[in-house]
Amino acid sequence: MDNHQRLRCMEVCICVADAGNFSEAARLLGTSQPSVSRQIAQLEDDIGLRIFQRTTRKLALTEAGSIYLDSIRQAVSGVENAHQSIARFNSEASGVLKVGAPLLWAELKIAPHLAEFLTLYPKVNIELICTDTHQDIIHDQLDLVIRIGVMKDSAYIAAPLGKVRMVLCATPQYLTHHGTPTHPHDLKDHQCIIYETLNEWIFTQPTKATIAEPITQTVSGKLRTNSVPVILNTLQQHMGITLIPEPLVRDLLNTGQLVELMPNYEGSLKHLGVEHAFALYPNRKHLAAKTKAFLAFIKRKFIH
Numbered sequence: 001m002d003n004h005q006r007l008r009c010m011e012v013c014i015c016v017a018d019a020g021n022f023s024e025a026a027r028l029l030g031t032s033q034p035s036v037s038r039q040i041a042q043l044e045d046d047i048g049l050r051i052f053q054r055t056t057r058k059l060a061l062t063e064a065g066s067i068y069l070d071s072i073r074q075a076v077s078g079v080e081n082a083h084q085s086i087a088r089f090n091s092e093a094s095g096v097l098k099v100g101a102p103l104l105w106a107e108l109k110i111a112p113h114l115a116e117f118l119t120l121y122p123k124v125n126i127e128l129i130c131t132d133t134h135q136d137i138i139h140d141q142l143d144l145v146i147r148i149g150v151m152k153d154s155a156y157i158a159a160p161l162g163k164v165r166m167v168l169c170a171t172p173q174y175l176t177h178h179g180t181p182t183h184p185h186d187l188k189d190h191q192c193i194i195y196e197t198l199n200e201w202i203f204t205q206p207t208k209a210t211i212a213e214p215i216t217q218t219v220s221g222k223l224r225t226n227s228v229p230v231i232l233n234t235l236q237q238h239m240g241i242t243l244i245p246e247p248l249v250r251d252l253l254n255t256g257q258l259v260e261l262m263p264n265y266e267g268s269l270k271h272l273g274v275e276h277a278f279a280l281y282p283n284r285k286h287l288a289a290k291t292k293a294f295l296a297f298i299k300r301k302f303i304h
Contacts, residue, residue, distance in 0.1 A: 001046050007079065009043040010072040012036055013051060017069055021059050093293040094123035100135035101128065101146035104228045104248055105277075110146070113301045117294065124290050132227060137282050143291050145280045146302075148245065159295055161277040161302040166268055167246040168201075168261040169253065174238040181241070181261055184217040191240035192219035196226045200270035201243050203262070216270065243267045247277075247302075277302060 001009070012029065016036060019025040026033040044051050051065035061069060101110055106128060114126060129135065135145050137156060148164060174191075181187055184203040192199075203215045221240050225231060228248065235242050236252070241261065252258040279295055281287065 001042060006043070006046060007076070009039045009046070010076055012039045013043055013069065014073060014076060016040060016052070016059070017061060092123065093121040093290040095288070095290055096125045096127060097144070097290045097294055098127045098129065098142045099144050099146070099294065100137075100140060100142045101130055102148060102228065103130045103132050104232060105146060105148060106130040107229075108248055109302050110298070113297070117297050120297070121290070121293055124293070137280060143281065143288070144294065146277070146298075147280055148277050156280045156282055158278045158280055159299070161279055161299055164277050165246045166243050166266070167249060167253070168241060168243050168265070168267050169235070169249060169258045170241040170261060171236060171238045171257065172259055174240065175259060177238075180259075184215045184262070184265065187217050187219050187241065190219075190221075192221040193231050193234055193240045193242040194219065194221055194224040195228070195231060195242075195269065196224065198269040199224075202268045202270050203265040205265050215265075243269060 015029055016022060016025040019028055022033050022036045026036045040051065047068065049064045050062050051068060053060045053062055110128065118124065135142060137145055178190060181190060199219050201217050201219055223234055223239060231242055231244060232248065249258055253260055279298065281291060
């Protein structure tokens with residue numbers, strides 16, 4: 001007998017004891033008397049003892065049955081209490097929500113909206129864990145992880161947050177001193193700020209009729225880093241040109257602190273797909289209300 005079946009039989013046993021006979025218990029449970037008798041027999045076989053003494057006119061608990069009944073009342077009550085204690089997680093957004101995200105994305109695209117979310121859902125507390133290293137939902141005990149790139153964790157569910165466009169940019173000051181590139185091949189004569197070892201930048205030039213062959217340009221510069229915040233910081237120090245996700249520099253572009261270069265080309269980093277932003281979570285079936293609420297909220301805010 002599996003645990004689910006055993007629990008059901010325990011509930012029937014309690015009902016029989018309280019009702020005083022199988023017929024009344026069957027009526028209360030909305031089932032048949034033979035079904036009730038069968039489940040009591042299964043439970044007695046499971047424990048190897050008689051729970052009820054049966055006569056034609058009377059039903060009574062055995063000594064073992066009386067002890068067993070007290071125990072299963074506590075067990076069934078404990079299960080019911082456990083379900084009630086977490087029922088609020090399904091009915092309303094509440095509890096601690098643990099979210100993982102890359103550093104700069106968290107700073108620019110999550111943090112500005114947290115006050116609004118927490119005002120909308122006052123029973124939720126957020127733990128935001130920010131790092132540019134890989135975060136594993138199970139190992140790091142997270143409810144949800146924000147990722148930029150290509151979906152690789154096939155065991156998890158990915159909810160798209162939007163398409164990410166890469167933008168080639170530099171400060172006006174850098175361009176004044178070093179000139180403005182107008183073709184990917186011009187980049188070989190410029191200082192480029194490089195993410196990790198990804199110094200091959202790929203450019204395509206869509207046209208109305210077709211898409212031209214990609215142009216791969218190897219770039220170089222005095223700075224390589226695995227930190228996007230460092231790239232953004234040094235970019236604003238006029239140290240060079242970089243290829244970076246547009247949402248991270250949108251405000252700087254809008255205020256003229258950065259200038260988009262070669263807007264007629266679409267850029268990407270070879271071996272690093274960053275075309276999409278998505279939220280990763282472990283299971284769609286029993287998703288807590290707090291996670292559902294955050295997913296719906298951040299979808300409206302993240303890319304735009």
